[in-house]
Amino acid sequence: MNRFAASVSAAIARVTGSALGPYQSAVIRIGFSATWLLFLVREFPHRQELYGPDGPWDWDLAQQLIAGNHAFTVLMWSDAQGWFTAVYLFAVATAALLLLGWRTRTLSVLFMVGVLSLQNRSIFMGDGGDNVLHLMAIYLVFTRCGQVWSLDARRASRARDARARGEQVTDRVGPALWVVLGFVLVVATSGGLLDDTDPTVPVILYLVWLGVAVRWIVERRATGREPRILLDVITDIAHNGALLVIMAEACLIYATAGWYKIQGTRWQDGTAVYYPLHLDYFSPWPALADLFAGSGTVVMLVTYGTVIVQVAFPFTLFNRRVKNVLLALMMVEHAVIAVVLGLPFFSLAMIAADAVFLPTSFLRRLGGWAARARGAVHDRRGGRAAVPEPRSAEATVAANPPSTRT
Incomplete structure (x- = not known):
């Protein structure tokens, strides 16, 4: 009985103490953002027929459908051609930035908005792959998918090095994004644009927006470690739970x-x-x-x-x-x-x-091959070839204190 209790305690400590599967979550981020980006670029000449005003599923039919299922889509905020083009380009840009791993906490939310807005506008235009992408775009919001193989990881590493040298690190982009996107969210809510939408997506948007604000305040104002530890535990549980849901979803797809x-x-x-x-x-x-x-x-x-x-x-x-x-x-x-x-x-x-x-050992070797290939390219171009091997998941979490997590 003591051995069982110790095993349960160790499992709970592992789930609440670190974000598991950093390489797997990074591969999922890269895979789905690349899939969506390639699809949007490939179908750019046909975008009007797929999701725009010229499609067989016209504006009136879309209004009737949304009135019945209350799906979230910003495309129904206006039937103007300029608005449709802006939303389509927004989806392309968010997919590209999420692929690179830039501000993954924010971009995962914007990526979800782009996916849902286009797909919910014309739900009869896709196939099974669109359904998978639809679900995974929502699950990605709750993961820490930028721990490795991302611009976020590079930025966090440079910030740690700067702090080690005694330099002060100031992030102006994050707060600016929070203010701008929060303003848009509040305006959309006060303008009634989200009134007829199922509350799931608006709740997710507000939770993430307020959660980022709480994290920012705690990191800069809290005097003790307890508030930071609590936020880390909540973040890790959300990440690990989302990763478990993604695994269960894949198994359910194949089993059914x-x-x-x-x-x-x-x-x-x-x-x-x-x-x-x-x-x-x-x-x-x-x-x-x-x-x-x-x-x-x-x-x-x-x-x-x-x-x-x-x-x-x-x-x-x-x-x-x-x-x-x-x-x-x-x-x-x-x-x-x-x-x-x-x-x-x-x-x-x-x-x-x-x-x-995919096993972590394979993904780490894959990252090592990519790093060596990038170093060889730098060699040929006369640049620096010293590209470090990717660290293990344990080393990444240990070297990534709560104040610098992405």
Whole structure:
């Protein structure tokens, strides 16, 4: 009993004492922001048909839909062409900045606003990848996704070095962002623009806005350590809880997809993969699709293999080696889907969701390879090549005191 109590106490201390999975949360941030950014850039010539006034889902239909489901979208604040263009460019900019990891606490919220505003305007224009991105954009708000591989991490490191040298570090950008975005939020609320919206998103916006203010006040005005420790515990619990929800969401997606496939007769007889390969909509490379569909053995193996992997994956989380094998198989499968069926953004979204299960050791090696490659480029250009290896998650948390956390 004492051993069990000690294990529970250690688990609670770990969950409340640090933000777990810094590399996994960074990969999720990079993956989903890159997916959304590439999609917006790719569809820029078609933006009017997808989300704008020229789309088949016109302004009146959108108003009727929003009146019924009360979804959040700033696109319904005005039907002006200039407003639509501004919102679209805003979504592009927030995705790019979140990808770089600049002010991730603020940009994760703005990224969510951009995703929800465009997708909720025309919910019938997307696919399964859009649903995944929709949910993950909300979950990202509660994570500390800029601990590593971000401009925030670089800024925090430089601030620590400056403090170690006895220099005073002043952040003017953060308070300026808080004031400007808070003004916009208050104006939107007082102007009634959020009255018909489901309260979930406005509550998240106000919680983050007020939370940032409380953090700023405590760090500069609190005399003892207790208020800082309390805020750190709340932040770490929110981060770790959001990371757990992301994992559960990925498992739920695969489990439900696998079990629904089992009920289908085409999946039972091993021929389900054959049919989408012969649809013009899903055949950007007809010759390649014919090559896959031409072998009955390949079709059967892929059909049954897909079901087995999707149903089994949630149970393999208890065995790290088996989990890593199935994780690699699923990522390869999504890469094949992206090429053969012409669904690159759906595949990128699913690969980004899968990345939450990647082992930390692999991600650290990946970061090391990237750092060495960047150093080699600097060498060739005559710049400095001294690029440090990324620190472990434990070292990152230990070297990142509460006053400098991103």
